[in-house]
Amino acid sequence: MQTLTRCFRTGFALALLFLSPVALPAQATAPRIVTAATQFLATLDAAQRGKVLFAFGDAAQRTRWSNFPVRMSPRGGLSMGELSATQRSAAMALVAATLSKRGFEKVQQIVEGDEVLKANERNNPMFGRDRYYISILGTPSATQPWMVQFGGHHLALNITIGGEAGVLTPSLTGAQPARYTVDGKTVRPLGQESDRAFALLGALDNAQRAKAILNYRVADLVLGPGQDGKVIEPEGLKASAMTAQQRTLLLDLIAEWAGIVHESAAAARMAEIRAGLADTWFAWSGPTTVAAGENGTAYYRIQGPTLVIEYAPQRIGGDASMHVHAMYRDPTNDYGRKLSGTGR
Amino acid sequence: MILKGLLLLVSARSAFAHRLDEYMQASAITLEQDRVHLRVRLLPGIAVFPQLLAEIDVDQDAVISDKERLGYAARVRQDLLLTIDGNPVSLRLVASSHADIMELREGLGAIQLDYEAMMPMRGNEHRLAYENHHKPSISVYLVNTLVPPSPAFRVLAQHRDREQSTYELDYAATAVAVGSASAARLTRERWKWGAVATLLLLAGWVARRQLSARLP
Numbered sequence: 001m002q003t004l005t006r007c008f009r010t011g012f013a014l015a016l017l018f019l020s021p022v023a024l025p026a027q028a029t030a031p032r033i034v035t036a037a038t039q040f041l042a043t044l045d046a047a048q049r050g051k052v053l054f055a056f057g058d059a060a061q062r063t064r065w066s067n068f069p070v071r072m073s074p075r076g077g078l079s080m081g082e083l084s085a086t087q088r089s090a091a092m093a094l095v096a097a098t099l100s101k102r103g104f105e106k107v108q109q110i111v112e113g114d115e116v117l118k119a120n121e122r123n124n125p126m127f128g129r130d131r132y133y134i135s136i137l138g139t140p141s142a143t144q145p146w147m148v149q150f151g152g153h154h155l156a157l158n159i160t161i162g163g164e165a166g167v168l169t170p171s172l173t174g175a176q177p178a179r180y181t182v183d184g185k186t187v188r189p190l191g192q193e194s195d196r197a198f199a200l201l202g203a204l205d206n207a208q209r210a211k212a213i214l215n216y217r218v219a220d221l222v223l224g225p226g227q228d229g230k231v232i233e234p235e236g237l238k239a240s241a242m243t244a245q246q247r248t249l250l251l252d253l254i255a256e257w258a259g260i261v262h263e264s265a266a267a268a269r270m271a272e273i274r275a276g277l278a279d280t281w282f283a284w285s286g287p288t289t290v291a292a293g294e295n296g297t298a299y300y301r302i303q304g305p306t307l308v309i310e311y312a313p314q315r316i317g318g319d320a321s322m323h324v325h326a327m328y329r330d331p332t333n334d335y336g337r338k339l340s341g342t343g344r
Numbered sequence: 345m346i347l348k349g350l351l352l353l354v355s356a357r358s359a360f361a362h363r364l365d366e367y368m369q370a371s372a373i374t375l376e377q378d379r380v381h382l383r384v385r386l387l388p389g390i391a392v393f394p395q396l397l398a399e400i401d402v403d404q405d406a407v408i409s410d411k412e413r414l415g416y417a418a419r420v421r422q423d424l425l426l427t428i429d430g431n432p433v434s435l436r437l438v439a440s441s442h443a444d445i446m447e448l449r450e451g452l453g454a455i456q457l458d459y460e461a462m463m464p465m466r467g468n469e470h471r472l473a474y475e476n477h478h479k480p481s482i483s484v485y486l487v488n489t490l491v492p493p494s495p496a497f498r499v500l501a502q503h504r505d506r507e508q509s510t511y512e513l514d515y516a517a518t519a520v521a522v523g524s525a526s527a528a529r530l531t532r533e534r535w536k537w538g539a540v541a542t543l544l545l546l547a548g549w550v551a552r553r554q555l556s557a558r559l560p
Contacts, residue, residue, distance in 0.1 A: 072452050216504040219484040220368060226454075230372070232488040233499045316364055 029264050030142040030163050036097035037140035037148070040090040044078075048087075052078045056138030056146055062335050065149065065156035066225045067174055067325050070133065071126045075151060081130030091134045095150045098159045098166065103260030109189035110155050110173060116180045117153075127153060145340040154325070156225070159261065160336025166265030167336035169329050170228065171257075176314075176323040178295050186293065190324050193311055194295040196253040201284060203246050204237070209288075212237035218285040218299040221312045221327050231331045234303040236283025247277060254302060257309055257328040273307055280304030286313075295321040306330045364451070365391040367479050370486040373472070375463070375497045375515060380428075380472065382435065382459045384420065390451035392482045400455075401445065408442045417457050423478035426461055429470055435459040469500070472513040480509065487511040 041049060054061045054076065066073035080088050096104045111129050118127035125131075131152045138146030145162035154174030160167040175189040188194075204212060214235060223230055239247055251274065258269045273280070286298030295313070297320040302309040308329040313320035332338070368387040373380060388396050400416045401408055417437045426433050438460050443453020476485055485508040489499060492515075500514040 068452065072450065214504075216506050216508050217484075218508075219366070219486065220370075222370070222486055222488055231491040232372075233491060233502060235502060315366075 029166075029262050030161065033094070033097045033148075033161055033262075034140045034142050036090075036094040037136060040087070040094045040134075041136075041140075043084075043087045043090045048078055048082075051076075052135055054135055054137045056340070058137055061135060061137060061149070062147070062158065063226075063228065065151050065158065065172065067154055067156070067172055069126045069153040070131045075133040075135075075149075077133040077135030077149065079130060079152075080132050080134075094148060095134065095157070098148050098161065098262055099157075100259055100261065100263050100266055103262075103266075106173065106189055106260060107150070107155065107157070109187050110175055111152070112182065112187070113175045113177060113180055113189055114153050117176055120177070145336060147336070157260075158335060160339055162336060162339035164264055165268065165336075165339055166261045167330070167333055167339060168257075168261040168265075168269075169336075170334045171260070171328045172225065172325065173257075173260075173328070174323075174325040176317060178322050178324045188295060190311075190326060191295060193253070193256045193324075193326060194290065196249070196256060197284075197298075197300050197311065198290055198296055200246065200249040200253055200282065201288060203249055204242075208237050208241065208246075211241070212282055212284050213288065214283055214285040216285065218301075218312070220314070221310050221325055222301070223308055223310060223329060224312075224325065224327055228334055229331065231308075232303075234281040234283075236281045236301070236303075238278070239280045239282065239304075240278040250280070250282060250302070251277070254307070254309065257326075260328075273304060276305035276307070280307065290321075295324060297321050306332050364389045365482070367392050367396070367483040368486070369476060369478060369483050371474065371476060371488070371511075373474065373487070373489045373511075373513065375472075375489070375492045375494075375517075377494060377496075379463050380426065380433070380461045382424075382426065382461070382474070384424070384457045384459070384476075386420070386455040386457070387453075388448055388451070388455075390449065393449055393451070395482065396479075397445070397449075400442075406445050408445060413440055413442055416455070420457060420478050421459065423476065424459075425473075425475040425477075427473045428461075428464055429467075430473075431464070433461040433463070435461050468518070469514070469516050472515065474511045474513075476509050483509075485509045489513050 041052075044052065061076045064074075064076050070079070078091070080091065083091060095107065099107065111132055114131070115128050118124055121127060132150065132155065133152060135149045136146065137149065138144070140146055143163055145160055148157075148159045148161065150157045151172075154172070154176060156170075156172040157168065158171055173190060178190060179186060179188045181187070201209070201212070222232060239250055242250065251270070254273055255270060258273060259266045261269065281301075281303045283301045283303075284298055285300070287296065288298065290296040297313045299310070299312050308327070308331060310327040312325045314323040314325055317323045366389045368389075370385045370387070372383045398404075399419065400412060402412055402415065403409075414437070417440045421435050421437065424435060426435055436459060437457065439458040441456045442448070443455070447453030448455070474487060476487065487504065487508050489502065492499070496518045498516045498518070500516055502514075503512040504510065
């Protein structure tokens with residue numbers, strides 16, 4: 001009987017070890033991303049490789065990102081529009097390898113939203129999926145840090161990869177239109193960022209809301225592009241004053257950004273954020289109600305020891321629920337400086 | 345009417361992606377050892393920029409000269425008010441930069457003005473009040489305090505009006521901050537008086553040499 005129990009225990013432990021959904025990708029992510037990068041680079045000619053590759057320490061390229069369209073704020077690297085179908089597919093496979101499934105889906109929805117904007121703007125060539133750029137900083141490696149950047153209008157992903165670790169900060173997501181229809185299906189690229197924020201706000205009692213809701217208007221991102229390295233004094237409601245259920249809702253909301261990067265890096269990032277949760281603040285400015293299926297028009301900010309998230313609806317275009325900018329930062333580790341040890 | 349016309353013109357070009365009919369003014373306050381640093385980032389929308397252009401590019405040559413840059417920084421300063429514990433403190437421009445006119449015209453560029461003010465350090469708890477009344481009819485404001493680089497300062501409370509054009513910051517300066525500010529001031533005073541004494545000594549030495557050269 002004892003032998004049977006031991007066999008069962010050993011079998012269970014082995015099953016946990018080999019079948020765990022976390023354990024497997026943790027071993028496989030870095031080589032998978034390197035393979036995707038190598039395959040992408042192999043599709044390029046020498047001139048294209050010269051355009052897409054930058055030194056890892058190229059500070060100018062690192063910070064060459066914006067919410068603006070590329071024509072207004074030029075990016076470095078190769079645009080999707082100058083790639084063949086095969087090259088483009090390999091480029092997107094590299095981006096996908098660095099992100100989670102949901103993260104990549106969000107990125108695709110942002111890019112497709114810009115294609116909708118292009119159509120709405122009488123086929124304005126300033127917008128659309130051809131206007132997104134990819135670049136690689138450093139040498140793709142399973143052990144040494146390097147970076148992939150992908151972005152254009154309303155999108156700036158700065159992904160530092162260091163072995164199994166992955167850092168997505170600083171990154172900007174946005175959408176205009178923030179709600180559109182494809183094949184009869186409504187798409188809201190940043191819909192969960194709105195819905196989950198309202199779920200959290202709705203779970204607060206009156207005293208908590210009085211702290212969380214700021215009595216002033218916040219018209220835009222405070223720590224948007226060009227504001228690297230800054231930390232503002234936090235305001236609002238501290239998570240230490242939330243119930244366990246409210247803190248879960250807060251973590252669900254944070255996961256909309258922290259979960260964009262590939263799964264093993266996202267798990268590590270969420271653990272880090274959870275560790276600093278008691279010192280994390282939630283602040284809200286603007287309308288406290290929203291119609292079902294619509295995006296809210298309120299600004300909110302989440303700020304913790306290693307985290308700044310801002311969600312800022314924009315008046316530009318006429319309807320703030322249809323135009324959103326959002327920022328995701330880790331002031332202690334933007335551009336993965338903890339991985340590289342080189343600072344910014 | 346003019347603004348409406350401009351907006352229509354803008355819409356016809358591309359009403360998306362540009363900042364339009366707002367003049368964004370983002371202020372960031374930093375408490376330093378013995379001074380306050382104030383950075384004001386000004387981002388004009390394309391519909392309001394023509395109103396500002398006449399004030400910035402005074403000679404209308406489509407170039408912002410150093411004189412014009414400093415002139416506009418001085419005009420902005422006139423619309424700012426900074427007090428500490430109720431006493432107005434004077435803001436000194438320490439740096440400024442402008443995007444070129446084309447970028448500003450497209451709603452892409454920023455004007456960045458850096459001011460400093462000396463910070464009185466008597467006592468431990470203080471109230472800093474800041475008001476920005478620059479171009480209120482077309483502006484939206486942001487104002488924040490950056491986490492102080494020195495742990496000697498602790499922010500106690502922040503208050504703003506709805507539009508963020510007025511702001512109050514309650515903060516505590518520990519004995520370390522007060523001490524180091526006093527030490528910094530003392531060091532500056534020592535350097536100043538040391539330099540005066542050296543000059544006097546030098547002048548005396550030169551005079552004595554000249555006098556002794558004239559003597560037979």
